[in-house]
Amino acid sequence: MTVQNAEPLMRLTWTDEVTGARGYLVVHTLVSGVATGGTRMRAGCTMTEVEDLARGMANKTATFNLPVGGAKGGVDFDPKDPRAFGVLERFCSFLRPWIDNHWVTAEDLGVPQHLIDAVFEKLGLQQSYHAAIRRSADPERTLRRVQAGLNAPVPGGLLLGDVVGGYGVAQACLGVGAAWEWAAADTTVAIQGIGTMGGGAAWYLYEAGMRVVAVADAAGTLYQPEGLDIPALLELRDQFGEVDRTRLPEGVRTLPRDAIIGIEADILVPAAISYALREDNQGAVRAKVVIEAANAATTPEAEVALTARDIPVIPDFVANAGAAAWAWWLLLGEVGADPADSFLRLRTEMQSKVALLLSQWNLDRIAPRVTGHELAATTRAARTQDALAPEGEPALMIP
Structure with missing residues (x-):
């Protein structure tokens, strides 16, 4: 079964006890026990939307031959509402088991990177790539490399x-x-x-x-x-x-x-x-x-x-x-x-x-999407074949 028509591995719904906001996490695929995908916030966000986005992330990681699967988070709430930070913090706190071990998230619509990083810092996790960084041989060194790259200045200020x-x-x-x-x-x-x-x-x-x-x-x-x-x-x-x-x-x-x-x-x-x-x-x-x-x-x-x-x-x-x-x-x-x-x-x-x-x-x-899906399927199949071994799929290795 190809990525574009496969069922997601997991769908999860959360309700905020303070505002009543709904949040969603969809993990479409895990590769080496990890999935990647941003977190969005907008009024009207739905499970169907988040599922589509998670499927897209699975295609992205396959197309660019990344050693991870695809996931997505979404919160049905207005990001301009002054309560938005608290909603996002409670959403991430609820998903802590996934954030600690499997889901690497980042910015998306309504959630700039500095905001998601501020939430992670408040949770004691330093940076939104936490699930990957903690798997590295030297987490502190990897964190420094990530922060240096994210904060490297480019022309235009x-x-x-x-x-x-x-x-x-x-x-x-x-x-x-x-x-x-x-x-x-x-x-x-x-x-x-x-x-x-x-x-x-x-x-x-x-x-x-x-x-x-x-x-x-x-x-x-x-x-x-x-x-x-x-x-x-x-x-x-x-x-x-x-x-x-x-x-x-x-x-x-x-x-x-x-x-x-x-x-x-x-x-x-x-x-x-x-x-x-x-x-x-x-x-x-x-x-x-x-x-x-x-x-x-x-x-x-x-x-x-x-x-x-x-x-x-x-x-x-x-x-x-x-x-x-x-x-x-x-x-x-x-x-x-x-x-x-x-x-x-x-x-x-x-x-x-x-x-x-x-x-x-x-x-x-x-259609370019058809060719893209074929490229993603070929790349993912090759990576899966390489991973087949008596010991099972190897762990994600981050220097």
Whole structure:
């Protein structure tokens, strides 16, 4: 049975005694006794959503040949509510057995990395990669390496841990441009979401010379056909990734939030919410390709319709896997605190995978998700075969 249609290993539901909020943990697969996947918080989060996300994480770890399985946490609560930190702390406290031994989590929608780390510190666990760090030969040394990598400064005044996911999405976009021989200066991009993932992607696409003509946040769409001044817009964001409309650069037009879907651009990057592209709105898409920066950004029905319209979708478990892959390279000591090394590896792996997906699309119109699933299944089968031994599956070895 392949990852995409396998039943999850475990589903767990939690109810907060203080607020009544519901939380969910889905462990799709365990590899070497470990699963990885972020924790999100949003009003309306459901078990079905978290299960979809856990399945996506299992595909990510397989596609990038990581020695772990896939999982996801989710809390149905407004992250802007002043009680959100307490809700998240109680959720993690309840899941302590999994957090101690099996589940390596990180940031996701509504939960920035510094917030989840603050919760773990309050629980006495130091950092959200705790379940992996405690398995290492020298946990203190591994913790120092992880913290050095997460906090390495990059151009633009940000930290490597905050931008690496967006960098990976940008490389997926640049990989599409390379595969189709598009000149960067002539390529236009529309991005739904300008938080950690969308903002990072916008920054690196701007730096690479592509024209980001539209971005959207919760307040609406910002549009400038000549190309937005991305560094200026990013300076205007608040802690929730929303841009201050009172200080917009000259020439920026404000449009309704959903207008981003129909912006005329070569590349559409949904980088905010799950299920942003649905059967009822996919017809508005005018882009030549969709690159999923958000997890589960496109419903299956919408993807079928887009494929029929000759618009390929680069799936989330490839396009937005950069942060997850990099975190494990860092944990395993395969990259260190030098951003140049991390960027080189991620650029090389992301662009090669996008090239593979598009080669099958160009030749036979095989949907990129299908090719991606085949790659994930092949990689996971090879890893499973390597693990077969009289002693059983080997323990995860972290230096």
